[in-house]
Amino acid sequence: MNGYRLLLRLAPRRLRERHGGEMEAMFRDRLAEARERGRIAEAAIWLHAARDIAISLPTELLHCWRRRGRVGIPRERRALMIGSDLRYAWRSLNHQRFASLLVIGMLALGIGSTVAVFSLVNGLFLRPFPFPDPERLVYVNETAPKWNLEMTGVNYHDYAQWRRDQKVFEAIALYDRRAFNLATDGGADRMNGAAVTMDFLRVLGVQPIIGRMFTQEEDAPKGPLVTLIGEAVWHERFGGRADVLGKELKLNSRTFTIVGVLPKAAEFPGGVRLWVPMQGDPAVNAQNYSYDGLARLKPGVTLEQANADLMRTQQVVFDTRDKERLVTPFARDLREQFTREFGTVASTLGAAVTLLLIVACANVAALMLARALARRREIGIRLAIGAGRARLLRQLLVENILLSIAGGAAGLAIGQWAISLLVSSLPDRAPSWTTFALDARMVVFTIATSIATAILFGWAPALHAMNNDVRGAIATTTAGSTAPVRGRRTLWALVVAEFALASLMFVCGGLLVRAYDRVRNTDPGFDPSNVLTYTVAVPAVKTPDDASAAAFRKRLVERMRAIAGVKEVGMISCAPVSNCHWGTFYTAENAPPRGANDPNPIILNRVASAEYFSAMGIRLKEGRFFNGSDGIGGRDKDSTIIVNESFARTTWPGEASAIGKRVYPGTNPPPNQPIRWLTVVGVTKDLRHYGLEQPVRPGVYLPEPLNPRVTNTVVLKTAGDPAVIGAAARAALREVDPEIPAYDMRTMEERLALSRSLRAAYSWMLGVFAVMALLLAVGGSYGVTSYLVSQRTRELGIRVALGARSADISRTVLKGSLAVVSIGVVVGVIGAVGAGRFLSSLLFGVPPYDALILGLAMVALLSTGFLANWLPARRAARVDPMISLRAD
Amino acid sequence: MKNRVYLILLALADSDLHGLGIARAVQELSDGQTRLWPASLYGTLDELSESGWIEELDDPRERPADESEKKRFYRLTRAGHRALAVETDRLGALVKIARSRLRPRAGDLS
Numbered sequence: 001m002n003g004y005r006l007l008l009r010l011a012p013r014r015l016r017e018r019h020g021g022e023m024e025a026m027f028r029d030r031l032a033e034a035r036e037r038g039r040i041a042e043a044a045i046w047l048h049a050a051r052d053i054a055i056s057l058p059t060e061l062l063h064c065w066r067r068r069g070r071v072g073i074p075r076e077r078r079a080l081m082i083g084s085d086l087r088y089a090w091r092s093l094n095h096q097r098f099a100s101l102l103v104i105g106m107l108a109l110g111i112g113s114t115v116a117v118f119s120l121v122n123g124l125f126l127r128p129f130p131f132p133d134p135e136r137l138v139y140v141n142e143t144a145p146k147w148n149l150e151m152t153g154v155n156y157h158d159y160a161q162w163r164r165d166q167k168v169f170e171a172i173a174l175y176d177r178r179a180f181n182l183a184t185d186g187g188a189d190r191m192n193g194a195a196v197t198m199d200f201l202r203v204l205g206v207q208p209i210i211g212r213m214f215t216q217e218e219d220a221p222k223g224p225l226v227t228l229i230g231e232a233v234w235h236e237r238f239g240g241r242a243d244v245l246g247k248e249l250k251l252n253s254r255t256f257t258i259v260g261v262l263p264k265a266a267e268f269p270g271g272v273r274l275w276v277p278m279q280g281d282p283a284v285n286a287q288n289y290s291y292d293g294l295a296r297l298k299p300g301v302t303l304e305q306a307n308a309d310l311m312r313t314q315q316v317v318f319d320t321r322d323k324e325r326l327v328t329p330f331a332r333d334l335r336e337q338f339t340r341e342f343g344t345v346a347s348t349l350g351a352a353v354t355l356l357l358i359v360a361c362a363n364v365a366a367l368m369l370a371r372a373l374a375r376r377r378e379i380g381i382r383l384a385i386g387a388g389r390a391r392l393l394r395q396l397l398v399e400n401i402l403l404s405i406a407g408g409a410a411g412l413a414i415g416q417w418a419i420s421l422l423v424s425s426l427p428d429r430a431p432s433w434t435t436f437a438l439d440a441r442m443v444v445f446t447i448a449t450s451i452a453t454a455i456l457f458g459w460a461p462a463l464h465a466m467n468n469d470v471r472g473a474i475a476t477t478t479a480g481s482t483a484p485v486r487g488r489r490t491l492w493a494l495v496v497a498e499f500a501l502a503s504l505m506f507v508c509g510g511l512l513v514r515a516y517d518r519v520r521n522t523d524p525g526f527d528p529s530n531v532l533t534y535t536v537a538v539p540a541v542k543t544p545d546d547a548s549a550a551a552f553r554k555r556l557v558e559r560m561r562a563i564a565g566v567k568e569v570g571m572i573s574c575a576p577v578s579n580c581h582w583g584t585f586y587t588a589e590n591a592p593p594r595g596a597n598d599p600n601p602i603i604l605n606r607v608a609s610a611e612y613f614s615a616m617g618i619r620l621k622e623g624r625f626f627n628g629s630d631g632i633g634g635r636d637k638d639s640t641i642i643v644n645e646s647f648a649r650t651t652w653p654g655e656a657s658a659i660g661k662r663v664y665p666g667t668n669p670p671p672n673q674p675i676r677w678l679t680v681v682g683v684t685k686d687l688r689h690y691g692l693e694q695p696v697r698p699g700v701y702l703p704e705p706l707n708p709r710v711t712n713t714v715v716l717k718t719a720g721d722p723a724v725i726g727a728a729a730r731a732a733l734r735e736v737d738p739e740i741p742a743y744d745m746r747t748m749e750e751r752l753a754l755s756r757s758l759r760a761a762y763s764w765m766l767g768v769f770a771v772m773a774l775l776l777a778v779g780g781s782y783g784v785t786s787y788l789v790s791q792r793t794r795e796l797g798i799r800v801a802l803g804a805r806s807a808d809i810s811r812t813v814l815k816g817s818l819a820v821v822s823i824g825v826v827v828g829v830i831g832a833v834g835a836g837r838f839l840s841s842l843l844f845g846v847p848p849y850d851a852l853i854l855g856l857a858m859v860a861l862l863s864t865g866f867l868a869n870w871l872p873a874r875r876a877a878r879v880d881p882m883i884s885l886r887a888d
Numbered sequence: 889m890k891n892r893v894y895l896i897l898l899a900l901a902d903s904d905l906h907g908l909g910i911a912r913a914v915q916e917l918s919d920g921q922t923r924l925w926p927a928s929l930y931g932t933l934d935e936l937s938e939s940g941w942i943e944e945l946d947d948p949r950e951r952p953a954d955e956s957e958k959k960r961f962y963r964l965t966r967a968g969h970r971a972l973a974v975e976t977d978r979l980g981a982l983v984k985i986a987r988s989r990l991r992p993r994a995g996d997l998s
Binding site: 048 | 906911927958
């Protein structure tokens with residue numbers, strides 16, 4: 001029988017209360033009847049009863065709704081009540097226009113910055129790759145800790161070995177970014193492309209729009225020249241016509257046949273517009289590491305299993321080529337590979353913006369609470385004359401929702417604007433498939449945030465205020481006495497929290513700005529002023545041998561030197577801070593044999609013309625730069641070399657001078673032929689080749705005649721602004737050869753700025769957040785103190801009447817609020833020193849307890865905190881006892 | 889008119905009954921076809937008394953402690969009688985038409 005009573009609990013309340021007993025009796029009757037017919041009939045009764053109650057629920061709802069139409073408050077009047085709620089809310093908000101705008105503004109700032117940063121994080125980390133099952137995609141590369149290289153690039157032979165042997169991947173492929181000169185009617189275009197192996201599309205899980213992927217024959221050495229073009233190229237150059245298959249493209253002065261068109265989604269790596277087969281030769285087993293690997297895990301295979309399997313397949317290589325086990329393969333999550341650089345930055349920004357939102361919400365809460373406390377009397381009176389609590393609460397809720405919707409809308413607008421600002425400030429660094437835009441999720445997030453804010457921070461204080469008993473509320477406020485202790489305490493706690501968070505953010509922001517300043521003032525090791533660089537792509541067919549390559553470069557340099565305003569012209573294989581790297585090994589003469597565990601750092605290898613050094617403003621530590629006679633014997637004779645300080649230090653530790661010492665390329669002497677020695681003629685100061693924040697690697701320069709086909713970057717030292725030379729340089733290049741394009745044309749200042757852009761962006765953002773948090777905290781503190789002072793008018797008036805001087809009054813007011821501010825600042829600064837440790841990877845050597853920043857933060861916060869409280873305190877001091885005693 | 893409403897009104901036509909009595913009478917009237925279950929029975933009774941077709945009898949006995957323990961007797965009102973009559977006429981007319989339609993046709997006999 002208890003069972004039915006439980007069932008009855010589910011029934012509509014009205015029914016249960018009115019007829020529960022009878023219903024039970026009736027059920028009992030039925031059950032007794034059914035028992036005689038056996039267990040199955042009994043179970044059927046239960047089922048019927050349950051169904052009966054389940055059906056009664058919607059019926060009852062419908063019924064209630066209908067009945068409400070007839071009795072109680074007529075529906076028309078209900079609508080009017082919502083209207084009146086809205087009208088009343090509007091009037092009340094409009095009445096306190098300044099406070100309302102303050103709340104809206106604070107919410108908008110908090111929400112706007114959260115939206116912006118969340119879009120950033122969303123674009124980088126949350127939005128999936130545009131490929132099926134993106135979580136199964138992994139990045140594959142090889143690492144060589146002993147060469148001081150985290151990633152060496154994949155060796156084609158190793159890849160072939162993995163592909164044959166592996167058991168964990170559905171498919172594995174290599175890709176290699178390549179740039180192509182695309183011959184057009186008017187000259188040449190530069191187009192980014194990639195060489196890929198045949199399984200590339202299988203890994204990505206993408207199908208060509210038309211045509212097909214490369215076949216095995218096409219991806220073999222000396223295979224046919226074929227290409228896949230991207231959707232964009234298809235539309236731009238072929239008008240999206242289906243007969244594009246079989247058409248020809250002239251790439252790097254060779255003719256390629258188009259075999260297929262890939263959809264936009266296949267644009268991997270980012271920015272790639274056409275693809276050619278890699279055509280690697282697995283038979284060549286050499287120390288040549290340069291490709292990137294991409295693989296798709298079989299379903300259910302973990303990353304650990306994949307890594308273990310790669311190591312297993314690599315065993316053959318360890319047994320043959322790499323007996324020292326120097327280079328080992330690894331696989332990691334694809335997204336992780338592309339967002340590593342942004343990880344700390346994104347989490348720091350995320351933390352900062354969350355703190356900012358919390359400060360904003362604390363502020364809103366404080367303002368709302370003050371408002372609610374100030375309205376205790378109004379609310380008390382309304383309760384006393386019979387207003388329903390529910391009605392009052394609804395009304396306050398309507399007010400808060402109005403405020404938060406306005407704040408949320410303004411926040412979205414601010415966020416949108418901030419995103420566009422952000423995107424423009426990190427141009428080339430972000431992975432290119434990421435888009436930073438507002439999406440539906442963002443809008444939902446914003447709406448949820450604003451409504452949660454309304455309820456948590458607006459409504460809760462209202463409840464808090466309403467919990468006072470009616471009589472108390474009317475009595476205390478009529479007496480014009482100070483705010484209730486509980487409300488005051490909550491207000492102070494909010495101010496402490498705000499100042500603590502603001503100082504935390506101020507210190508962290510300050511540290512990052514200081515770190516940025518330190519990075520900016522780092523000596524790059526060259527003179528970036530008035531230097532223009534660009535790269536020419538010389539197809540191999542144009543300069544088939546060293547002699548023709550040297551002749552072409554001689555013509556080019558002479559023509560460039562003839563441009564008005566150009567002072568010097570140098571050629572280099574790889575300019576500083578332009579994301580290029582070419583590593584090899586060098587062995588010093590009489591070097592002790594290297595132990596198996598000795599590090600063998602890879603050397604940054606560059607080929608430079610004699611004029612390069614003065615054009616780039618590289619400084620000499622000792623010896624001399626190249627002159628016209630270096631390397632003229634060609635690559636078969638002994639020659640000269642210039643090394644950097646790091647090279648000299650690591651190769652000949654403890655020796656005063658490296659001049660005159662000899663090295664040869666490679667780790668072992670070449671078999672069956674004499675060693676070609678390179679004699680050190682100069683030692684340069686270290687140069688920040690990989691960017692201002694990156695460590696310096698040992699590096700060398702070889703004279704241009706040794707390898708004249710790699711010096712493709714032209715360096716122009718100009719008399720005036722280098723940017724204006726660009727057009728003249730392009731024109732001059734066309735005169736030398738109209739089919740060769742110039743690309744990546746930038747001044748060295750631009751390159752440096754670009755290498756700093758990410759840091760500049762986030763330091764700047766954190767700085768802005770810190771200032772915003774400070775403003776919010778100051779505003780909050782000002783609002784709270786003003787409110788408290790206005791509540792104390794009567795008390796202060798009495799004090800003045802009793803002979804207190806205005807200085808005493810100010811001091812009384814200030815003392816309390818400054819104590820609160822100081823507690824907040826101290827707590828925040830202590831917290832900041834702790835938090836600084838998490839930032840240390842971003843701080844570029846600035847200690848988290850940097851005295852200057854800590855001191856500055858304290859001074860800034862305390863002085864603004866003082867100012868925020870001084871204004872209300874001064875107002876309090878001017879209280880006229882007569883007026884204030886008469887008030888109320 | 890819903891079947892169960894018609895049957896409830898019919899059950900109350902010749903005697904005043906309480907809930908359980910109505911359920912039994914309905915089962916009898918419908919030849920065992922319609923069994924009313926508590927929630928729908930009392931829900932319908934509430935609905936009918938609200939629309940004024942039936943009314944609760946004043947209970948001369950003292951009230952039990954719990955309101956739901958109270959046994960309620962219902963009586964058909966004048967409006968209820970009228971509604972029942974109208975519906976019966978309608979059903980009667982309908983049955984007549986149905987009968988005439990269902991009369992076996994000549995062709996079916998052969």
